[in-house]
Amino acid sequence: MTTYDRALVWFRRDLRSFDHAALHHALASAKQVFCVFIFDKDILDPLLAHGSMDRRVAFIHASLRELDAELQQHGGGLIVQHARAAQAIPALAQTLNVDAVFCNHDYEPYAKQRDQQVADALGKQQRQFFSFKDQVIFEKNEVLSLAGSPFSVFTPYKNAWLKKFQPSPGMLDSSLIPHFEVKPKRGQLALPSPAPGMPSLAEMGFDDIDLAAQHLPTGMQGGQQLIDDFLPRLSRYGEARDFPAVKGPSYLSVHLRFGTVSVRSLARHAMDAIRSGTRADGAAVWLAELVWRDFYFMILHHHPKVAEGAAFKAEYDRIAWEEGPQADELFAAWCEGRTGYPLVDAAMLQLNHSGYMHNRLRMVTACYLIKDLGIDWRRGEAYFARMLNDFDLSANNGGWQWAASSGCDAQPYFRIFNPITQSQKFDTEGKFIKRYLPQLNKLDAKQIHAPWLAPSLALDMAGVSLGKNYPEPVVQHDEARKKTLARYAVVKKS
Ligand SMILES: Cc1cc2nc3c(=O)[nH]c(=O)nc-3n(C[C@H](O)[C@H](O)[C@H](O)COP(=O)(O)OP(=O)(O)OC[C@H]3O[C@@H](n4cnc5c(N)ncnc54)[C@H](O)[C@@H]3O)c2cc1C
Known part of the structure; x- marks a missing residue:
């Protein structure tokens, strides 16, 4: 140059x-x-x-x-x-x-x-x-199918992505990931000019927030702190990542969002762990998550229409969503964590209190909004965009379209998460729920996932008064499921 x-x-x-x-x-x-x-x-x-x-x-x-x-x-x-x-x-x-x-x-x-x-x-x-290129490993047209076209399904994309780091079959070579060294010569970095000084948050109209008190370490040091905390847990990531009460994931998403960590360095860590065999299983699953991140950036690049509210699969734009005051009230109940489904509510409270939501819960709450409440996924997408610390248009849109079944490589429309069984499976003891809904603290593991099904004596003894200190369910899942299958029938008529 x-x-x-x-x-x-x-x-x-x-x-x-x-x-x-x-x-x-x-x-x-x-x-x-x-x-x-x-x-x-x-x-x-x-x-x-x-x-x-x-x-x-x-x-x-x-x-x-x-x-x-x-x-x-x-x-x-x-x-x-x-x-x-x-x-x-x-x-x-x-x-x-x-x-x-x-x-x-x-x-x-x-x-x-x-x-x-x-x-x-x-x-x-x-x-x-x-x-x-800096915030992804591969971008735009760098990973293409053998026919030379962009992928729209994840697994073959991931395989082609991984192959780029496999000089010999099965062997990942992290040294193929570039490193952009920053070594200024003496005097090469110029002093800020005009006058230094950073506008305060107040001058820009924003509140100063004690992020440390919210367990949100900032900057490069904060990113490194999370990496140091996560690497010893990497081997267990595959099993632990789905359980919101457990410290399973890395919590690095906000750092990836603002580049206070280097995605190349993270991918190198994962590949080295896979290669050395020490933390191989967890590392492979985690590396795949970083590949999902690249995948959705690539999708946004090739399909910018998704950023304008279009379904990736156009036929899904035929769906008629619930609208009007009742739908608005249901939407508000979802946003505020008062749907009467404890796992959904606890997840929304986690988002509102911290700006973070566990991946399993993003899937559960998104599916619930779309397929239990019948509300347009774009409303949920916009709410997440406003609330998530790690909001990234590509991953957020990808996640929402996955849940709505309208996206690339999305779940089929007839696969409808049951919020009660999801809760039983991924928060069996109700530990996560209790963190955000202390009024349910005394319900046992059998009752906490669907308090309205608990005998009234058990509710009384636990101090739970439905409709008073915890809501009745705003919809019944089985009925909602049938309605959704009918709503989605327009998709089949293509
Ligand atoms: C409806 C919905 C909305 C989402 N919105 C966002 C968003 O706005 N921003 C965002 O970064 N992720 C989003 N995700 C993906 C995922 O939930 C988060 O990346 C993850 O929960 C962040 O936590 P972590 O850093 O502890 O993740 P880890 O499990 O430690 O994963 C490591 C990194 O991989 C990337 N990653 C993980 N899962 C995905 C995924 N499914 N798609 C793309 N990248 C992924 C993230 O950068 C993450 O930090 C969304 C998922 C869903 C279902």
Whole structure:
């Protein structure tokens, strides 16, 4: 790459100072490198419409403080602005008189459009714009079928993905995953200019949230802390990951979302564990989850219509969903965790209290909204998008369309989770339920999954008064199931 005098690295969802493609390439090609993050008003203003409490903005803010401190260690620092990125980046490039702007690919439609605008504006100023793959292992057309077309089914995609790291059959070689070293020369990282200083959360209209109190460690250090905590548990991931009361998964999703960890480094850990045979089973299952993540990014790239609310399988857009005041009330009951189905309610309370929801529960609550309440999956998708710390358009849409049976590689429409048996199977003792619904604490393992089926004496003795301190079920699953099969019949008539 040409050698430039000055370059600007634009951080977005890659808030780290190690193994960073854009920073690596900027340092390799420019004598002086500035770093910037823009709190983009085009993203934040719509969030403010829902209130000033947003854990994600607080997470970014805390993570930027660490990134800035890290860059300062190398003599640099971070410029942070609260502005419209599409205009602010070209303006800053002009002020700093950089030759080129470096950043990492973002695959969401808004971001793609914004990046094109920035690239065009920079082009008019005779400046370069470079963007790199960084947040996924494989993107766009890098994993294709033998016929050269994009996959729409996961397993063959995963097999083709894995094959890229198997120089000989069955052997995963993690050294094939690139590492983008960040090693600035002395004085190469430029001091923030214009004047340093980060807008406070309050100045941007957001609350300062004590994320540590919510067990949400931020930044690169927080990511590393979770990795250190998870790796010894990796061998048990396959069995433990489905039980929400157990510390089974990695809880790294918010860090993957904001790039405070490197997905390449995580994949390397998993491959090395598989290869060494020490934590092989769990590691293989976990690596497959990282592949799901790539898969959904690839789907979004090839099928941007899914970001506009379209079903991946068009015939599913014929379905007529419940609408009107009664549906609105059911939707509110779902959002607020008062459907009368304890596992569903506890899961929604987990989401509302922490911004996290266990994967098994995302599946259960999504299926319940769609197939028990008959409500359009897009409403649930939007609620998750607002509440999840790890919200990623691609995975969230993929998850919701999976549950609605309208997605690529989705569950068949006639497979309808039973929220009671899911609860019995995955929270057998009701431990997770009790964490969020203490009023059910005294119900035993037999009764807690469907309190309305418990004898009234048992309810009395447990202090549970249905309709008073815990709701009656808002629908009956068996009836709802029949209605759903009828609702989905339009899909068959293609
Ligand atoms: C309805 C629904 C909505 C979802 N919305 C999101 C979302 O907005 N953002 C998000 O990151 N994940 C989403 N998921 C996928 C999954 O639930 C979360 O990634 C996972 O629960 C995060 O917890 P973890 O980091 O402890 O996961 P782990 O089990 O430790 O998995 C490791 C990583 O793999 C990735 N991953 C795991 N499962 C999936 C999956 N099914 N699809 C794509 N990537 C996956 C995540 O990046 C995750 O952090 C959704 C799933 C469903 C069913």
